[in-house]
Amino acid sequence: MNNFEFRNPTEILFGKGQIEKLADKVHEYGTKVLLVYGGGSIKSFGLYDDVIQRLQGADCQVFELAGVEPNPRLTTVQKGIDLCKQESIDLVLAVGGGSVVDAAKGVAVGAKYDGDVWDFYDRKAVAEAALPLGVILTLAATGSEMNRGSVVTHWEKQEKRGAGTTFPAFSILDPTNTFSVPEDQTVYGMVDMMSHVFEQYFSHTENIPLQSRYAESILKTVIDNAPVVLEQPKNYEARANIMYCGTMALNGQLAQGVETDWASHGIEHAVSAIYDIPHAGGLAIIFPNWMKYVYKENIDRFIRFATEVWGVDPSGQSDEEVALAGIQATREFFNKIGAPVRLADYDIDDQHIEDMAQKATHFGPIGSFKKLEKEDVAEILRMSL
Numbered sequence: 001m002n003n004f005e006f007r008n009p010t011e012i013l014f015g016k017g018q019i020e021k022l023a024d025k026v027h028e029y030g031t032k033v034l035l036v037y038g039g040g041s042i043k044s045f046g047l048y049d050d051v052i053q054r055l056q057g058a059d060c061q062v063f064e065l066a067g068v069e070p071n072p073r074l075t076t077v078q079k080g081i082d083l084c085k086q087e088s089i090d091l092v093l094a095v096g097g098g099s100v101v102d103a104a105k106g107v108a109v110g111a112k113y114d115g116d117v118w119d120f121y122d123r124k125a126v127a128e129a130a131l132p133l134g135v136i137l138t139l140a141a142t143g144s145e146m147n148r149g150s151v152v153t154h155w156e157k158q159e160k161r162g163a164g165t166t167f168p169a170f171s172i173l174d175p176t177n178t179f180s181v182p183e184d185q186t187v188y189g190m191v192d193m194m195s196h197v198f199e200q201y202f203s204h205t206e207n208i209p210l211q212s213r214y215a216e217s218i219l220k221t222v223i224d225n226a227p228v229v230l231e232q233p234k235n236y237e238a239r240a241n242i243m244y245c246g247t248m249a250l251n252g253q254l255a256q257g258v259e260t261d262w263a264s265h266g267i268e269h270a271v272s273a274i275y276d277i278p279h280a281g282g283l284a285i286i287f288p289n290w291m292k293y294v295y296k297e298n299i300d301r302f303i304r305f306a307t308e309v310w311g312v313d314p315s316g317q318s319d320e321e322v323a324l325a326g327i328q329a330t331r332e333f334f335n336k337i338g339a340p341v342r343l344a345d346y347d348i349d350d351q352h353i354e355d356m357a358q359k360a361t362h363f364g365p366i367g368s369f370k371k372l373e374k375e376d377v378a379e380i381l382r383m384s385l
Helices: 018-027 047-057 074-087 098-110 183-201 209-231 236-249 263-275 279-309 319-336 353-360 374-383
Strands: 011-014 032-036 061-065 091-096 133-137 149-154 159-164 170-173
Touching (some): 011 236, 018 133, 032 047, 032 098, 074 098, 098 149, 170 236, 183 236, 209 236, 209 279, 263 374, 279 319, 279 374, 353 374
Parallel strands (some): 011 170, 091 133, 133 170
């Protein structure tokens, strides 16, 4: 295990009715609130009205940044920054899924920065200050409700980048707010959280039994609850289990003392920067192919993955056969829950493979399980066609 330092300051309020505490939490930071949300789904099931009534009832002045995109745009983030500076906002409140939260993080740090907020995503600056951020989560997926990561797309440059920005001060996680999430978004959410675990699980770091078991338990919990959630969208316990898995998959605990990878995320960011596809849809396609490309770098890790997560029986099989069986089980699970299989499912061909490979390796080789150069990324993309 490697040395590490760990701090996560986000307060989690989990369960039914936790929105009752919203006004008190907001008042800890002020009364001028920027409400950030997406395409309006929060209005269709009444959450928007509930939030507005609670804020106005607490004498808060509410400003709105609506229409955050699934791959949030830099231009949208900049609109929020401008509002914060013009109106002297006290607190940014994100109501939505990971894209909304990511955009709100960009707004929160940009409001305290005199330069171009893209500097943080382009690795030209490090965020040192931010407005307080609150979250009401409506989609279990990214874990952004309990980490400082933010991914934003600069559409004009066709660049999609992640940056360390700011932790939410508090996040309200009520599984009932996910009851109305469409099936495809539910599937994408589960793929996303599993992919976050993969990025931290496939590592060369030795002697990490606790981190390994944490990761395996999250994966197995998603696998067990996925069919229940898809068949019974309003099953509270299944939705709660999935929501908590999403948070735990990327709140920093799995990565402590571990060398992590993140190459597959880098590849997917390059794809959706050009094609604007759903992030987790791209991950469902890319990750099994990344696994096939790199498994020989540490076959023992893939054998453990196959046996501990998927229950593959190694009897009578070679190490390679066991490892490949685990990879195939991953692909079959994604297929079973309805995730996309090939880039062709999004009408993506080989036209921009070199461009995407270049974007993925813009800052140099990516990944640690196997260092991927531009040519490696291009090959994984070809395998994904």
